[in-house]
Amino acid sequence: MATRPLLRRLNRLWRWFGTVFSFAVFGLGSLLMGLFIAPVYWLLFRKRSDYRRRVRRLVAGALRFFIRLMRFFGVLHYRIEGLRSEEGRPALILANHPSLIDVVFLLALFPEAQCVVKRALWLNPVTRLIVSACDYIPNDDPELFLNASVASLQEGQSLILFPEGTRTGVDGMFSFKPGAAAIAMRSGAHIQPVLLSVTPPTLSKADLWYSVPADKVHMDICILPVWKPSVQREEAGGHPGRRHDARRLNSDMESWFRNRVAAWKPHSTA
Amino acid sequence: MDGDNLGLLRQVLTEDFDIDAAAVRPEALLYDDLDLDSIDAVDLIVRLKELSGKKVPPDQFKSVRTVGDVITVLDQL
Numbered sequence: 001m002a003t004r005p006l007l008r009r010l011n012r013l014w015r016w017f018g019t020v021f022s023f024a025v026f027g028l029g030s031l032l033m034g035l036f037i038a039p040v041y042w043l044l045f046r047k048r049s050d051y052r053r054r055v056r057r058l059v060a061g062a063l064r065f066f067i068r069l070m071r072f073f074g075v076l077h078y079r080i081e082g083l084r085s086e087e088g089r090p091a092l093i094l095a096n097h098p099s100l101i102d103v104v105f106l107l108a109l110f111p112e113a114q115c116v117v118k119r120a121l122w123l124n125p126v127t128r129l130i131v132s133a134c135d136y137i138p139n140d141d142p143e144l145f146l147n148a149s150v151a152s153l154q155e156g157q158s159l160i161l162f163p164e165g166t167r168t169g170v171d172g173m174f175s176f177k178p179g180a181a182a183i184a185m186r187s188g189a190h191i192q193p194v195l196l197s198v199t200p201p202t203l204s205k206a207d208l209w210y211s212v213p214a215d216k217v218h219m220d221i222c223i224l225p226v227w228k229p230s231v232q233r234e235e236a237g238g239h240p241g242r243r244h245d246a247r248r249l250n251s252d253m254e255s256w257f258r259n260r261v262a263a264w265k266p267h268s269t270a
Numbered sequence: 271m272d273g274d275n276l277g278l279l280r281q282v283l284t285e286d287f288d289i290d291a292a293a294v295r296p297e298a299l300l301y302d303d304l305d306l307d308s309i310d311a312v313d314l315i316v317r318l319k320e321l322s323g324k325k326v327p328p329d330q331f332k333s334v335r336t337v338g339d340v341i342t343v344l345d346q347l
Contacts, residue, residue, distance in 0.1 A: 141328055143312045178307040239313065240288035246309070 011074070015216070018073020025069060027126045029062050034129025041133075049155075053112050055133045060111035063104050076101075077216055079266070082223030084109065084192070090158040091192040091226055092184050094253070096174070096261055097162040099198045105221060106160050106194065114152040115160040116145060139165070146182060153187035163253065174258045181250035184229055185242060191229065193257070195222040197266050220266035275322075275344040279337060282317050296338035304337075318344070 038055055045051040070076045085091050093110060095102065107115060119140040121127045137148045153159050163180035184191060197220040229249055276296070283289040289304055300306045306314070311331060319325045324347040326340075334340055 142308050143315065143328060146309060146312055178309040182309040239286040239317075243287065243310065243313075 015073060015075050018070065018075045022066065022070050022073065022075060026066055029066070030127045030130050031125075033058065033062060034127070034131075034133060038130060038133035052133075052135045055130075055135075056107075056113070057111050059130060059134055060108050063108040067104065067108060074216055076219055078105070078219040078221065080109070080221045080223070082194075082221075082225075084223060085190070085226040087190075087226065090153050090156050090189055092153060092180070092187065092189040093158055093160045093192045093194060094163050094180055094257075095160070095194040096196055096257055097164050097167045098196055098201065099167065099219075101198075101219070102162070102167075102196050103160070105196070105219065109194075109221070109223070110158055110160060112157070113160050114149075114157040116149065116162070142179075145179065146186075149179070149183045150187045153183070153189045158192075159183070159189075163250075163257075174254055174261075176250055176254040176257075178246065178250055181246045181253060184249060185246050190226045191253075192226045193224040193260075195224065195257075195260055195264055196220070197222075197261070197264060199266070218266070222264065222266075224260075275341045276337075278318070278322055279340055279344070282314065282321065286313070286317055294337055296336065296341065298337045299335055300337065300340070301335075314340075 037058060041051055041054055041058070045054055067076075067078065071078065093106065093113060095106060103115065103117070107113070115134075115136045116139050117131060117136045119138045121131045121136075122138060137145060137152070139145055149159055149161070161180055161183065163176040164174060165177040165179065168174065183189075197218075199218045199220070200215060276294075280291055280294040283294050283304065284291045287304075287306070287310060293304060298304055300311070315326045315328075315331060322344070324344060326343055326347070330343050334343060
């Protein structure tokens with residue numbers, strides 16, 4: 001009995017080491033991919049869409065390795081249910097946003113997808129090169145964000161987007177920004193919802209990025225079937241009509257997500 | 271304030287955003303009183319450019335809060 005607390009402490013130390021090591025691998029990997037591999041790809045693949053697709057696949061592979069590394073250290077355990085849409089047509093992938101590692105999993109699951117990403121990644125010297133090579137969309141200029149997102153979908157790229165625009169607050173309340181609905185309506189894309197659950201809550205807005213929780217972290221991912229918004233697109237009416245429909249779609253999506261996330265408890269914290 | 275720009279803004283807001291003309295006063299808050307969101311702001315800038323030829327730079331628009339602020343920006347272009 002007396003050894004139990006000791007084992008827990010050792011376990012936590014091991015996971016702490018695993019966390020630090022994984023972050024180091026992440027940082028070094030990003031830098032090396034950006035500095036050495038992306039330029040080689042640039043020379044090999046002259047067609048822009050080809051280059052972009054291959055760089056993204058490279059990144060997805062690296063992220064899958066990163067996830068498995070964290071699993072090896074027992075830092076996190078993950079489970080994925082549901083199927084990605086095999087239709088071949090691009091989807092607007094919308095997910096809730098409980099933690100910092102959400103985007104890692106989504107990029108690993110949807111290897112060629114376009115993604116809306118924080119401007120900070122273009123400013124960070126470690127991630128700057130590889131993020132540019134992937135041709136992601138920065139989130140700070142609303143006009144660029146909207147136009148590039150719609151254009152990407154129309155060109156055939158799926159798009160990963162967090163409708164909340166930021167990580168979910170500690171209170172768990174959802175507040176969708178208008179971007180997701182506007183993009184859905186203007187591109188006519190189908191929506192692939194993805195639910196993410198992190199237990200215990202970690203790497204949330206409230207936590208420091210290096211904090212190691214007392215227990216192993218569980219990441220549960222549920223990919224839900226693709227659906228097409230039933231609202232009319234802009235042909236049905238002028239701007240006021242489209243605007244009204246977008247608001248309606250946004251509030252429908254927000255309550256749908258709120259209800260699904262509240263009802264889904266993959267790991268009870270008992 | 272330039273009456274033309276107020277008139278232009280009122281026209282765009284009533285026609286394209288279904289906003290009551292009487293609500294478009296210089297002190298009206300775009301987000302709180304007129305219920306515009308960030309996507310509406312993008313569409314508004316595009317529409318103003320289509321009608322007046324004046325393009326509002328995104329960083330200038332970021333500090334805009336009221337109808338009067340928009341008119342001030344338009345006046346300066």
